Every structure is written in C-alpha cells, then in structure tokens.
Amino acid sequence: MRDRLMLSMRASHAFMTIFAVGAVLCALWGSATGDSFYLRLGTEALILAGLAMSVELLLGYGGLLSLGQALYFGAGAYVSALVLRETPSFWLAMGAAFGFTLALGIIGGLIANRVRGVYFALITFGMAQVAAKTVYNTRELGGSDGLIGVPQIAVPLGPYSVSAADPVAFFLFVLGFMTLLYLLLAYLLGTPFGRVLTAMKANEKRVPFLGYSIWRARMVAYVVAALVAGVSGALYPMLRGFVSPELMFFETSGDALIMAVIGGLGTLVGAFYGAALITALKSVIGSWTEHHLIVIGALFVAAILFMPKGLIGRIRPRAEAILGGKRAIRAEAQEEHP
Amino acid sequence: MSDPAMHIAGIGISFGGLRAVDNVDFQAERNAITTVIGPNGAGKTTLFNLISGALRPDRGRVELAGVDVTGFAPAALQRAGLARSFQITNLFFDLTVWENLRIASQVLEPVSRALLPVAASRRALARVDALIERFGLEDVETDLAGALSHGEQRRLEIAMALASEPSVLLLDEPTQGMSHSDTEDTAALIRGLTSDVSILLIEHDIGLVMSLSDHVVVMNQGRKLAEGTPETIRANPEVQAAYFGSA
Amino acid sequence: MTATLDYIHFILAPQMLNGLALGVSVILVALGLTIIFGLLDVINMSHGEFYAIGAFGALALSWLGVNYWLLIALVPLLMIPVAVLVERHLIRRVYDSADRHTSTLLLTFGLALILEDLLKILFGPNTHRPENPLPGATDLFGIFIPTYRLFLIGIGIAVVLAVAFVTYRTRLGAMVRAASFDANMAGSLGVRVGVVYSGAFAFGVALAGLAGVLLAPIYSVFPTMGHDFILMAFTVVIVGGMGSIWGAVIAGVALTQVQAISSLVISPVWADPIVFAVMVLVLMVRPQGLFGRLGHA
DSSP, X not given: OOOXXXXXXXXXXXXXXXXXXHHHHHHHXXXXXXXXXXXXXXXXXXXXXXXXXXXXXXXXXXXXXXXXXXXXXXXXXXXXXXXXXXXXXXXXXHHHHHHHHHHXXXXXXXXXXXXXXXXXXXXXXXXXXXXXXXXXXXXXXXXXGOBOOOOOOEEEETTEEEETTOHHXXXXXXXXXXXXXXXXXXXXXXXXXXXHHHHHHHOGGGGGGGTOOXXXXXXXXXXXXXXXXXXXXXXXXXXXXXXXXXXXXXXXXXXXXXXXXXXXXXXXXXXXXXXXXXXXXXXXXXXXXXXXXXXHHHHHHHHHHHOTTHHHHHHHHHHHXXXXXXXXXXXXXXXXXX | OOOOSEEEEEXXXXXXXXXXXXXXXXXEOTXXXXXXXXXXXXXXXXXXXXXTTSSOOSEEEEEETTEEOTTOOHHHHHHXXXXXXXXXXXXXXXXXXXXXXXXXXXXXXXXXXXXXXXXGOHHHHHHHHHHHHHTTOGGGTTSBGGGSOHHHHHHHHHHHHHTTOOSEEEEESTTTTOOHHHHHHHHHHHHHHTTTOEEEEEOSOHHHHHHHOSEEEEEETTEEEEEEOHHHHHHOHHHIIIIIOOO | OHHHHHIIIIIIHHHHHHHHHHHHHHHHHHHHHHHHHHHHXXXXXXXXXXXXXXXXXXXXXXXXXXXXXXHHHHHHXXXXXXXXXXXXXTGGGGTTSSOHHHHHHHHHHHXXXXXXXXXXXXXXXXXXXXXXXXXXXXXXXXXXEEHHHHHHHHHHHHHHHHHHHHHHHSHHHHHHHHHHHXXXXXXXXXXXXXXHHHHHHHHHHHHHHHHHHHHTTTSOBOTTHHHHHHHHHHHHHHHHOTTOHHHHHHHHHHHHHHHHHHHHHSOGGGHHHHHXXXXXXXXXXOTTOSSOOTTTO
16 A cells, blocks of 8 residues: 555544444443433543544644644634523534634634744643633633533434433434544545645655645644634533633643544544543543542653554554555554664 | 746855855756756855755846746745755655655646545646656555665655656755665666756766766856866866866 | 822832742743753653642651751752653653654653642642741831742842853853754763753752742642743743743743733733733744743854
8 A cells, every 4th residue: 555644544444433333332322221421421522532633633644733722622612602692503603613713723823833843832822821811811701610501402403403401312413523523634634735734744844845835734734623623612512501711721732632642643533532531531530539630641651652653553553454455564664663 | 049947147145244156147958957066165055055945045036947936935936847856865754655756746736626635636646656667666655765775765856856747857966875876877867857857956976967967067166167068167177176176 | 209109119119029039939940941941952841840849848848847948958959860760761762753842742741740640649639838937027128028038039049140150151051052052963072961961851850849949938839839830931931032041031030020010000810811922922923032042042
C-alpha cells in the first residue's frame, strides 16, 4: 500500500466500527436495565470525544499544539444554552453555535497563526484564558455559576423526533452525530488539503517550496477544529441542562489533550477511545477516592514515555497489515527502527 | 525570438555592509542546462536563495519567461513555474515515496478540487506514476522516504521538484554526497530532463559541470566573473586564477 | 492638592509597594521558568506545582520545628535532587522526539497533574496559613507596610542580582549559555551538556521552591496555589522574552504594578483577563518578547 494515510485511515475506520458497535451494545444494555446514569455519562464521553477530535485534527495531523480548544467548546455550549433558553429548537441552537464558533475561530486563527511552534501553544492558551475569565466575570452569562435551566429538547430528525430526556435515544443520537463528524474529518484528511496538513507536520519548511501556503492550511485546520469543538460543545447543555465557565477552563482543554494523546495522536478514532477511557476512569476511581488526577496524570506521562502513539497507534499496525498486506508492515517497521 | 526561460537582471543583496551578491546578470536558455559555479563563499547559495524566493533581493529582477517574479514568496514562485531541490535532503521522511510525490504533484490540480478525495485527481496520480518510473523508484514506492538510501533520496528530491511540471528547475548540488556511479547515473538523468524543463544548476563537481552544462556562469566574491560555454570557461585565465587556483 | 498627596501617600504608594512584593515573588517563579526555557527549550508546565511544593515543604518542616530562616535555604536545596531526578528520568527521555516543544510540554503537564494530586493526598485539600515570622508593620517615610513584605522585596532583589551575576559574569554562566546556544559545539569544547541541563532545570525548580517558601507566610498555602500564580509567571516570561532574565524582571515589575494600580480603578476580578490580553497582544506583535533570549543576545 503506497498511500499510507489512506491505509491508516481504513484501519481507523475498522476501529471506529468496533467502537460504534460496542457503544450500541452498551445502549442496548442500558435500555434493558433502565440505566440512565451511565448512559448520560457515556453521552458526555462522546461529546468530549468531539472536543478531542479537534485536538486530533490540529495536533495529530497538523502538528499544531493548541492549549485552548476549550474556548470553542465552551463558546458552542454557551451559545447553545442561550438560544435554547429562549427558543428550544435543536437546529437553531446548532446553527447559532456553528455560526458563532466559525466567526470566533476565524478571529482566533488570525491571531494565533501569526506565530508558530511553542508560541502558538501559548497564544492559544492565553486566548482561552482571556475568554474564560471574561465569561466568569460576566453576570449576564451567569458568572461563576454559569447558566442553568436549559430545557430538555426534542431533536427533530425528518419524520422522527429524539428526546434529549430519553437517555438511550439521546445517547444513540450523539453517537450518530459524532460518527458523522468523524467521517467528515476523515474525508477532509483524504483530500489534497489533508495531504498538505500531514506534509506540514512532517516537514513544515518544505511545504511552501511545493507551492502551498502554510498559513492557509493552518488557518483552515484551525477554523475546522474550532467548528468541531463548537458543535460538540453545543450538545453539552442539551445533555446536562446547564453550562458553567469550567467548560472553557484550561482543565477542559487539558482533558481533551489527554484523551487524544492516550487514544492515539494521528489516528482520529483515538479521540473516541481516549474519551471513553478517561471518562470511565474518572467515574470508577471517583467512586472510591477523589484522587483521580494522579492516576490519569501517571497514565498520561506513561503514554508519552512508553506509548507515544497512544492505544490505537500501538495496535493499528496489525490492522493495517491485515488490510494492506506485507508492504504496510515494512513501512511500519521502518518507522520503528529508522 | 522567444524569451529565455529565465532572466536574472542585475540582481543583488547586501547583509550589513557586505554585498553578498552584487549586480549579477545572466540568462538561462530554454531546454538547456545553465550552471552556476564558484569557490566557497562566492555567493552561489545566496544567489540561489534570491532566485528561489527564500531571500528578497535589494536590487534587480528575476523574470520567468518574460514575467517579472521578483520578490514572489516561495509558494507563489512555485506556482509560476519555478521549482527547486535542496542541497541538504529535504523530504517528508515520515511519508512514503508515493505520498511524497503525491503531495508535490497535487499542486497541478485546480483549487476547486482541493476538497475532493485525493483519488479523484487523476492528473496528479498519473504524474506520480510517471515520475516513479522515470526515476527508478518502483521498488521503493511504498517505503518511507526516511528509509531510502542516500542516492534514492537525492533522486526523490529531484523528482519532487519536477512533480509540479515547472518550466524552470533549480537544482542545488544534486549529486552532493553521492558515490561516483550514482553521480554518473544522476547526471544522465538530469541530462534527460531538458526535453521538458530548463535547468539552473549549482554544482561543486567541476568534472560534472563541464560534461553536463550548456552554459556556465562563474561567480567570485558575489560578482559574476565570466560566462560562456564550458570550453570558453575552461580556457578563461581569470576563471582559472580565481577558481582552479592556478595562475 | 493635599487630597492628591494623601491619595498618593496612603493609597497609591502602599498599593504599589504591595504590588512590588507580589512582583518580586512572580519574578522568582518566572526566573525559573525562563531559565528552563532558555537553556533546555522546555516549557515547564509543572513549574507552578514545584512552587506549591516549596510552600508545602516549608509548612511541613516548620511543623517539625525547623526555624523559618533556615527553611529559606533548606527547602530550595532539598528540591534540587528531586528536580535532577525528574530531568534525568522523565524530561530527558523525550528530548529527542520529533517535536521537543510539544512532547516536553505535554510531559510536564502530566507531571503537574500528578504533583498536584500528591499534595492533596499528603496535605488534604484545605488551605493552610503558616505563621508570619516578621509580624507587624514598618513605617517607611510615613507609609506603613508589613515588615515581611519589605523583607520579601529585599531578598527578592538580592536573589535576582545573584542569578544575573552567576549567569552573565561567571565562568559557570558562560558555560551554561554556551550549552544553550549550541549544545554540540559546547560539548566539543568540554562542557558536560547533560550536567548543565540537569543543573539548569534543578536551579529553575529551586527558584520556584524558594518563591513558595517566601510567599507562604503572606499567601495561603493550598494544593492548587500554583495555578493562578503560574499563569502570571508565564505572562511575565512571554512579555519579557522567553529566556531573558532582565526581561522577566522588567516585565514582572511592570505587569504586577499594572495589576496593583488598575485594581484601584476597576474591579480586581478583571486583572487576570487584562494580564492575559497583554500576553496575547505581545505574542501577536512580538512573539520573541520585548527583550532577547538568554545566550542568544
């Protein structure tokens, strides 16, 4: 297989299929037992997977470390909450969150893409801090309490309607939504734009000499990542009925980074596995001690030291070998021992 | 008479007080190999950077087929038909050979296709296949560029520069660090390229320059010392004094 | 006229002096950050936690009856071996990865999570208020200022001068700067680059620990105390120019003064967003900061 990106993407699709099937089975189990706590938790994990996917796109494929993706996640959540409190319409809330994070992403991109490397990381961090503290201080946005009382809505899907109050149905809806987002991003990475992005990560200095504008590619990646984070965030108040400034804090951006890294940078699907794992860990550890940070931190450090490609990155070569034959193994071996 | 492939008109740049390149003037004819030579520090690499857009000249012009492209950014120059290779191998080491060429040739596709799947860009794909065959990279097309031998990497470097179907190809010491037999193969390969493209070469290896070039420009201390056919350059006493070190 | 003078005398001047005390502490933390970045090219996201460890270390040792004045020297010294271990066994392992900035930043971020929770496990989530070793206030030209803050300003200035002297005026400093400028070259000149890296990291961490000890008596001590403080320190480092000692000093004083004075006029809750906006603005206009970089200027 001479096109490794396509091959690795096929392998990712296989893992996505496994994930989706597993998630549907969980939903069936939840429906049978009448559980709502774990289904809601699972829905939250899926929403966070959306945020982690935006990190995947930027860092995993473009090599751009953003420490402020929570800015767009939180912005999407707040806009969605504000709209829903006035008019409980799913599509209106989604449209507003999309439009707002698009505008915000363009502004943020124009600011952040003036600089590179470590300065890009710090400027994204600073922007998110300014926004988070501003929201925190703004009484009209509920200040430190956030906005509560977001009504539970029904999502109209053609002839059907999914109630956000129904844990099984809403879980399946968010699963479908995130799968769609995943497929869109996978498609985007398979286009010439996606190629320029991966080339940029591999060797940024060479790209302009092939006739491509680095700035443009970074800008598109940044805005798309902002949109992905924004529409994911827009689902949050539909699930939980409230938004709080914590959604914009660095802790949220950091969580997304941890999920993407542990799941596997450069695999896209790793975002789902990472989000599921971290959410589950927090819940399990949280049930007997409040010290989940030390476990997650240790796991994260261990991943960086011993498994820099993450869970999926670690097992993906086998899937690639099955899908692409021996040639894939050869390229993979070269990467391990250059 | 048609325009030359490239016209360098009185180009120059200073760093601090030093005139690194001073009023250099020459033309590169179509479908020919024009070579710039000169001792170390003569300003060859700076000249190359001026032409390829890495540096912006203080004075003078660069024209591609009669069009002024002075001061174009590298990406714009590339799109205007000027491609370059690098002296130090500069590839996408984590991508396969095929992917390297794929990214280099997709610039041929119109922007309107930027959001269609890669598989849809047939012209770019055909270009990749042609280059792989021409440069003898069939056996390694699925290998990572970082895992190739030095000679293969140098060939891939040239192939990538050629992938966008440029009108002028700038080659910066293409045989740098190659074995003798690799050098000869590469020279033959470069010779064969002139049917499609005009070549401006920077080269250290005098033997190679003399056998390969149609036209030679000699630089010394930032200035053009002489130009002409390899024979006239070899016979020029000034060049011999400055470059070959014999009085 | 008297009203204006009174305002300056009783409101503005004390506020500025308090701001200076805070500024000195921020500078100590920022110095460590900027040295580690300037020499190792590492953004140390766990720096705020090392600062908190310094404060908790002082607290724990004072419970054991160690004299406060001894702690000022003891705690930073105790942190050196810890820092050397961290540099040797964690950070160094990812130096050579494809993108050093990203991998070291992520690694130290993970470390920060671990250290913060460790402090919570050892000391609980509550806030502690250590005893002030210099209670009371001093009359300085008619301005009453807590004696401890005056001491803090004095010792801070002394430390900054000592750091600058070592870095710019000694053979050791020259070696360290050479290693940051070109590790290979310095290595071939006989500088033991590995030792320099460990030493520089330990030195930066020790400075953070010192800041923790010094600030413990006037600020509360709690496990997440590093969070807000480190953001300010990051801003100082960025505005001053990453890796520049004098840049950090000037930016540290300037930014804390802006914060102190502006909090007289507008609600102090807006101080943070303003400081971060300054950081974003500086990054946009002059990402290398207002001053050069250590070893590069």
